[in-house]
Amino acid sequence: MTTRDKPGILAGYRVLDCSIAMAGPFAAQRLGDLGADVVKVEPVTGEWQRHAAAGGAGGNRINVSFLSLNRNKRSLAVDLKDPAGKAVLRRLVEGADVFLQNYRPGVAERLGVDYASLSAVNPSLVYVSISGYGEDGPYAQRPGQDLLLQAMSGAMLSAGRAGEAPRAAGQYLVDAVTASTAFEGALAALLHRERTGEGQLVTVNMLDAVTTLQMQELSVHTVGGLPQTRSGQPHAHVYIRSPYGAFPTADGHIVLAFPPLKRLGEILGEDSFLSMDDEVHGWTHRDEVFARTASRLLARTSREWLDAFEAAGIWAGPVYGYADLLDDPQIRHNGTFVTYDHPTEGRVTVPGFPYRFSATPPRIDRGAPLAGEHTREILAEAGLDDREVAELLAAGTVVETS
Structure with a gap:
C-alpha cells in the first residue's frame, strides 16, 4: 500500500x-x-x-x-x-x-x-x-x-x-x-x-x-512603547525601517524588504544612501529614503531589478497577480x-x-x-x-x- x-x-x-x-x-x-x-x-x-x-x-x-x-x-x-x-x-x-x-x-x-x-x-x-x-x-x-x-x-x-x-x-x-x-x-x-x-x-x-x-507588532507597542505611526510614504509596515514596501518599476511593481542602505545606494546609483546608517537614517529619514528609492526604481524593469538585487543578496521579490502565482515554478x-x-x-x-x-x-x-x-x-x-x-x-x- x-x-x-x-x-x-x-x-x-x-x-x-x-x-x-x-x-x-x-x-x-x-x-x-x-x-x-x-x-x-x-x-x-x-x-x-x-x-x-x-x-x-x-x-x-x-x-x-x-x-x-x-x-x-x-x-x-x-x-x-x-x-x-x-x-x-x-x-x-x-x-x-x-x-x-x-x-x-x-x-x-x-x-x-x-x-x-x-x-x-x-x-x-x-x-x-x-x-x-x-x-x-x-x-x-x-x-x-x-x-x-x-x-x-x-x-x-x-x-x-x-x-x-x-x-x-x-x-x-x-x-x-x-x-x-x-x-x-x-x-x-x-x-x-x-x-x-x-x-x-x-x-x-x-x-x-x-x-x-499581531503578536510581534502589538508587543512593540505594549512593551516597547512605540506608537503606531504612519508617515508620508506608503510603507508596508509602520514598525520596520525604510525602504519597506511595494515600488513601481518600468513595467510593474516589486517589493523591497529593508535592504542595507549602502548596498542599495550602490545598485541604485543613489549616493545619498552611501553614508547612511540603516538603523538611524532608515527611521529618521524614512520618507526621504522611500521616495528616492521609488524614483530610482522607475528606470528599469522588474526583472532587471530583481536579478540585480538577488546578485547583491538584497531581499526583493515580484508583486504577483493570481495568474502569475499559478505559473510560478516553485508553486508548480x-x-x-x-x-x-x-x-x-x-x-x-x-x-x-x-x-x-x-x-x-x-x-x-x-x-x-x-x-x-x-x-x-x-x-x-x-x-x-x-x-x-x-x-x-x-x-x-x-x-x-x-
Missing part, C-alpha cells in the same frame, strides 16, 4: 460541521482533508454560502464560494427547528468526535445544540464554538464580519501613508486565521481526549484570533494547487493543503456536496431504519438531493 492509498491521519474520526460562511467551514474542510469523516449539517434549503457567491462566481449546481470551502464532506440537510430534526442530530452526536458551529451567541442554546446539551449526550465530544467577538461581553451580538474585524484589530493602520484611508487586506484575513485557530483547537482537544478520554468545549473568536496574529514544484473532477462542476483547480505528512498525506476523496446529497446514508449509519428515514423525508424534516 502506498502512502497515497493509506487512510488520512484523522481517519476514523467523525466531525459534525454545523457552521456557515467561511471560518467554520474552512476549519472543518481541513479536518476532512486529513481523513476525518465530515458531515455538513445544513438547513433543508442549503447552507447560506451556497446562495452567496463571492465575486459573483457561480457554477452548475454549486457556486465557487461553497465549492472552495466544503470539499471532503458529506451533506445532511435537516430542519433543526423541527423536534424530529433535533432528535436526528442527537443521534448523530452519539457517535461523533467533533461538533463545530459558528452560530451567534445564544442561537445554539435556543436550538438545543449548545455544549451543555450535546455533552450530556456524548461526554467525550470535542465541541468547537466560533464567534465574532466572544461567547459573551458587550460585543457578543455584533456581526463577526471580516472587514469589521480587520478594522477593529488595528492591522489596517500598520501600513500605508499618514492621512490616507486605512488599507484592508486583499483576502478574508480574519476568517482565514480564525479557521486555522479553530482547526488547531480541535486537534489539541482531540489529543487531550486521546490521553484522558475527556471531551471539552473549545471556544474561538475572530477578534482574539486576528489580535494574537510544491503542488500547491490541486485538480480534481467534481460530478457537477467538472474539472476543478483550487489551493490544496497547507501541511505535509510523510505517512498519512491529506487528499481529496470528494468535492463539495449538494445539499442533502448524503442524507439517507448518514441517517442509516446513525441507526435509523428505512421506515424512519422515509417518514423524515415525507415530513420535510430532512431532504435528499441527487
Whole structure:
C-alpha cells in the first residue's frame, strides 16, 4: 500500500460541521482533508454560502464560494427547528468526535445544540464554538464580519501613508486565521481526549484570533512603547525601517524588504544612501529614503531589478497577480494547487493543503456536496431504519438531493 492509498491521519474520526460562511467551514474542510469523516449539517434549503457567491462566481449546481470551502464532506440537510430534526442530530452526536458551529451567541442554546446539551449526550465530544467577538461581553451580538474585524484589530493602520484611508487586506484575513485557530483547537482537544478520554468545549473568536496574529507588532507597542505611526510614504509596515514596501518599476511593481542602505545606494546609483546608517537614517529619514528609492526604481524593469538585487543578496521579490502565482515554478514544484473532477462542476483547480505528512498525506476523496446529497446514508449509519428515514423525508424534516 502506498502512502497515497493509506487512510488520512484523522481517519476514523467523525466531525459534525454545523457552521456557515467561511471560518467554520474552512476549519472543518481541513479536518476532512486529513481523513476525518465530515458531515455538513445544513438547513433543508442549503447552507447560506451556497446562495452567496463571492465575486459573483457561480457554477452548475454549486457556486465557487461553497465549492472552495466544503470539499471532503458529506451533506445532511435537516430542519433543526423541527423536534424530529433535533432528535436526528442527537443521534448523530452519539457517535461523533467533533461538533463545530459558528452560530451567534445564544442561537445554539435556543436550538438545543449548545455544549451543555450535546455533552450530556456524548461526554467525550470535542465541541468547537466560533464567534465574532466572544461567547459573551458587550460585543457578543455584533456581526463577526471580516472587514469589521480587520478594522477593529488595528492591522489596517500598520501600513500605508499618514492621512490616507486605512488599507484592508486583499483576502478574508480574519476568517482565514480564525479557521486555522479553530482547526488547531480541535486537534489539541482531540489529543487531550486521546490521553484522558475527556471531551471539552473549545471556544474561538475572530477578534482574539486576528489580535494574537499581531503578536510581534502589538508587543512593540505594549512593551516597547512605540506608537503606531504612519508617515508620508506608503510603507508596508509602520514598525520596520525604510525602504519597506511595494515600488513601481518600468513595467510593474516589486517589493523591497529593508535592504542595507549602502548596498542599495550602490545598485541604485543613489549616493545619498552611501553614508547612511540603516538603523538611524532608515527611521529618521524614512520618507526621504522611500521616495528616492521609488524614483530610482522607475528606470528599469522588474526583472532587471530583481536579478540585480538577488546578485547583491538584497531581499526583493515580484508583486504577483493570481495568474502569475499559478505559473510560478516553485508553486508548480510544491503542488500547491490541486485538480480534481467534481460530478457537477467538472474539472476543478483550487489551493490544496497547507501541511505535509510523510505517512498519512491529506487528499481529496470528494468535492463539495449538494445539499442533502448524503442524507439517507448518514441517517442509516446513525441507526435509523428505512421506515424512519422515509417518514423524515415525507415530513420535510430532512431532504435528499441527487
